[in-house]
Amino acid sequence: MLHRRPTRARAFALALLLAGGALACSTTGREVRQTEFSDVQKHYTQLVRWAQFERAKNYVDPEALADFEAQAAAFSDVRFTDYAIRGVEFGKDGTTATVRVTYYAYLRTALIAFAYDEQQEWTRANGGAWRVRSTFAQRNVAPGEGMF
Numbered sequence: 001m002l003h004r005r006p007t008r009a010r011a012f013a014l015a016l017l018l019a020g021g022a023l024a025c026s027t028t029g030r031e032v033r034q035t036e037f038s039d040v041q042k043h044y045t046q047l048v049r050w051a052q053f054e055r056a057k058n059y060v061d062p063e064a065l066a067d068f069e070a071q072a073a074a075f076s077d078v079r080f081t082d083y084a085i086r087g088v089e090f091g092k093d094g095t096t097a098t099v100r101v102t103y104y105a106y107l108r109t110a111l112i113a114f115a116y117d118e119q120q121e122w123t124r125a126n127g128g129a130w131r132v133r134s135t136f137a138q139r140n141v142a143p144g145e146g147m148f
Contacts, residue, residue: 034090037097040130041088041122045101048118049083051075061123061131071136080105097122104141113141
């Protein structure tokens with residue numbers, strides 16, 4: 001069997017690969033938390049968009065559950081058609097986040113288009129699950145906004 005000594009080019013490529021892996025490991029902690037948050041937040045938002053409030057309430061802070069259920073009950077004649085995430089701001093410690101979402105909707109009983117702006121306040125205590133407190137505000141849809 002023939003044994004080769006690594007050439008300088010191979011040694012340099014190997015060093016770059018190892019350095020890149022070490023660098024990736026050192027930056028992934030925050031990125032992993034933000035990716036995990038992004039997945040949770042997106043799932044919750046999609047549940048609201050499809051009016052699956054019983055499932056969405058699993059993400060709601062227990063202290064805010066009564067408010068969430070009251071808001072969800074007000075959506076009985078509302079059909080959401082789309083949503084847009086307007087912004088995400090993470091707290092400095094990485095355990096809080098504020099998300100602004102706009103849902104586009106119409107009434108089932110009348111073809112009147114409007115939007116709901118939701119402010120989602122997310123917290124994650126002691127490495128547990130992300131929990132949301134949200135408030136909705138109804139408004140008219142601006143010309144050319146959303147799908148309308």
